[in-house]
Amino acid sequence: MEIHLNEMIMRLKEDYNVTVVASSLNVTNPEGIKFIKIPVIKRPVPLRLILFSIFASLRLLFVKRDILHTTGAIVFNRADFSTVHYCHHGYLKAGGTRADSGVSRFRKWNSDIASFIARTMERIVYHPNRTAKLLAVSNRVREEILADFPYAPEQVGYLPNGVDIDKFTVYESEAKKVLRQQYGVPEDGDILLFMGGDWPRKGLNLVIEAFNKVADQFPELYLLVVGKGEREPYYKMVQPEHQDRVRFTGKQSEPQLWFGMSDIFVFPSSYETFSLVVHEAAAAGMVIISTKVGGVEDLITHHVNGFILERNSDEIASALREILSAPERYRLYGERARARVKQLTWENMHRILIGHYDEHHNGLKEKALT
The missing domain is CATH 3.40.50.2000 (Glycogen Phosphorylase B;)
Structure with missing residues (x-):
């Protein structure tokens, strides 16, 4: 997820004025990016999730924007896009559980509460009235979204992660x-x-x-x-x-x-x-x-x-x-x-993302005209 954000932000800033609202900014080159820091505690994780959602949502009320693109179900504001890297409802339905062996009771409670909060946020945020379009990183995630949330197929796009094929290459x-x-x-x-x-x-x-x-x-x-x-x-x-x-x-x-x-x-x-x-x-x-x-x-x-x-x-x-x-x-x-x-290069993924933005922008123009 961090790699995906870095690669997209580095490319988007060439054509857009990019504002990042987050608890930290970890990108290759922050020049030209406006960063709004949301200070939150790191632990316990459930409290961090709640505090970030509240503080970031309040701060976004004062951020001027044309597009709000989130990563996951993390804020309560109405958004244009959210990239879904992980569907907590889908993982639970697939039988996913944390291995209990060697895990303390506190850590298990911590994990269970964090999972409950994440699923609750998904229920609130993943609705067409709150987030207009979801972008799934794989067809598996896309199927999970369509099975659990009230979106039509055309409202759930596809934006996989990319690969740096120059960095990851064949060694003779x-x-x-x-x-x-x-x-x-x-x-x-x-x-x-x-x-x-x-x-x-x-x-x-x-x-x-x-x-x-x-x-x-x-x-x-x-x-x-x-x-x-x-x-x-x-x-x-x-x-x-x-x-x-x-x-x-x-x-x-x-x-x-x-x-x-x-x-x-x-x-x-x-x-x-x-x-x-x-x-x-x-x-x-x-x-x-x-x-x-x-x-x-x-x-x-x-x-x-x-x-x-x-x-x-x-x-x-x-x-x-x-x-x-x-x-x-x-x-x-x-x-x-x-x-x-x-x-699946990052350049191609960037082009796909811009295509989603252009389609959204044209849809808003048509809606305004009618």
């Missing part, structure tokens, strides 16, 4: 070896990459189970886990004889390098609205194994430019055997995935 074999040597990763062999946080939801346990099932057959297969999480319980899941072939790197500031040095990307998440990390892996030309979650189903076609599987380790292991037994054949999947994701 020699460049891969240099990267691997630089980061202490085996130069030869095949690298299976898992990247992300919230490991229970994103299925790291399933990745490790699948790795255990194929590790004996493919002794030159290695697993990299990039992202923040509780390492120890997952490391213990790796069979002892294969633990030297699994590396937990922690969160990395330059993910494109880890995509560049790897070969296969695996992502058995239970729920996503738009999986940017899968799109970045596609831009890097990797062979992708994923579940059918938001954004991925718009990008990957099974056995055409990747693998779409059920969420279990047996299917992941089967796909790995297939790929590793004929790597040259399946390298084509990565090339096709990159070709597909090239259509």
Whole structure:
């Protein structure tokens, strides 16, 4: 979401006078942007959500504007657009819950209350009389909106996240070896990459189970886990004889390098609205194994430019055997995935957004004339 906002704001400011109303401004270049800071406490999260909604709504009453574009259900003012990155009602209906293991009672209450507030705000804000048009980041989110809120199909647009295809690009074999040597990763062999946080939801346990099932057959297969999480319980899941072939790197500031040095990307998440990390892996030309979650189903076609599987380790292991037994054949999947994701540049997403603005502006003119 933060990446999306930065990329859109940086482009919009070239043609519009942009005012950002937020608790902080994190953009590449703030020059030319008017920033109105809404000071709120960071914790507890439920109180922060309530205070921001109230203070930002009041402040917006005094902001002159032609278009009010929000990110999510965050203010009570009438808005022209809201980009929906995450539908809390949709997540709940899909069976999404927070893993309770190791979570204190206070943190669980905190999460439950924050979720309730977010759903209440959605009920208030996501109505055509309050927000004229919603822009969903994936077809999955669009379907959730249409199922839960009183919008006609033409009132819910599509504005996916973009990908920087120059930053996330294909590394040829020699460049891969240099990267691997630089980061202490085996130069030869095949690298299976898992990247992300919230490991229970994103299925790291399933990745490790699948790795255990194929590790004996493919002794030159290695697993990299990039992202923040509780390492120890997952490391213990790796069979002892294969633990030297699994590396937990922690969160990395330059993910494109880890995509560049790897070969296969695996992502058995239970729920996503738009999986940017899968799109970045596609831009890097990797062979992708994923579940059918938001954004991925718009990008990957099974056995055409990747693998779409059920969420279990047996299917992941089967796909790995297939790929590793004929790597040259399946390298084509990565090339096709990159070709597909090239259509999702930030420049193209900016053009789509401007198209929504122009359509809205023309609609207002026609309404005024009638």
